Amino acid sequence: MSRTLSGLIAGDTDLTVNVNLENISAGNVVSGIFAVERIPDLSATKITSGTLTTAQIPTLPVSKVSFLNSDVNLGSGGLVVDDVNAVDIVCSNDILTEDLNVNGTLKTDHIQTSSSATFVNFDNTDVHLGTGDLYCDSITAANAIQATGAVSGAQVNAGTIYATGNTTLQGTLSSQSITTNNGNIAMGTGDLTCQDISTTGSFTRGPSTLAGVSSPGPLATIVYFRVGEAITLGYAVRIAGDMEVRHYTSSSTDNCVGIAIETKGTHTGGVQNVVGVQVNGLMKATIDPTPLTGTLADGQVCKCVSGLLTSTGGTLAEEDDDFIICHLGTAGESLVMWVRGSVY
Secondary structure, three states: OOOHHHHHHHOOOOOOOOOOOOOOHHHHOOOOOOOOOOOOOOOOHHHHOOOOOHHHHOOOOHHHOOOOOOOOOOOOOOOOOOOOOOOOOOOOOOOOOOOOOOOOOOOOOOEEEEOOOOOOOOOOOOOOOOOEEEEOOOEEOOOEEEEEOEEEEHHHHEEEEOOOOEEEEEEEEOOOOOOOOOOOOOOOOOOOOOOOOOOOOOOOOOOOOOOOOEEEEOOOOEEEEEEEEEEEEOOOEEEOOOOOOEEEOOOOOOOEEEEOOEOOOOOOOOEEEEEEEOOOEEEEEEEEOOOOOOOEEEEEEEEEEOEEEEEEEOOOOOOOOOOOEEEEOOOOOEEEEEOOOOOO
């Protein structure tokens, strides 16, 4: 027996309705929130707007991180990493940072700054350039600049190296000029080799390191001569030819020119050697420990025998006496002057 729906509703009969909700159109879902477990996996192409939170972003392998010539803008945030490995880091404009802190090693072929207001501060740590170069307009150091290799002025881009402390070089300093700003250049036990020295002031040598000598030590004028015979350090030499010297003997000639400052043979590899000779001032010499008479003492006058200075034992000069003993020292460390004054 059939019944109409209105008839059933009018009566007291219970009604059970089975409804099939499959295949409901998405257009019929217009409100409410689906639970997470009711949302199926979506293709990445389906996420086209909105912002994912940090917790929603999975950890990506390094091979998946590539900016492909795009910018990375951190805003006021920071980039914290354990390592940055790159064949090249190239920036056509500026790299601006408050601090670049590297606990390990920062390796690069070049560190270049073009602005005079730019500084690189390494906080008392070492900078190892390896085989690379450091290019800058000027180097300013509050303490010491140390180099075991060469420091070339050409590599400072015609600028200046400033150091209020010490500049210690075990290699070579090559520069068009050195300006000390009223400071000192201390050579230590090294030598200053140059073609010309020009000054409007004076050359002053500091206190001698010779034992017992507190006054300024030798102020030398050195001239180089050809070696005519084997020359001994501290011996007197004479002119024997065209810019050639041999050992000097008093009374035989009057052409003694000074004291040799080095020992040299006549030739090296078939080429005639040259020897440095101090020609004026307070000269370092070797004195025979046995005087001609009496006891060797300061203030005595000396003759020369084959270059070796030998004291007469007295202070009264005769016509063949050439040098005055100013300071008696060890072999090669005595100081003498010409008998007839600073110009012989």
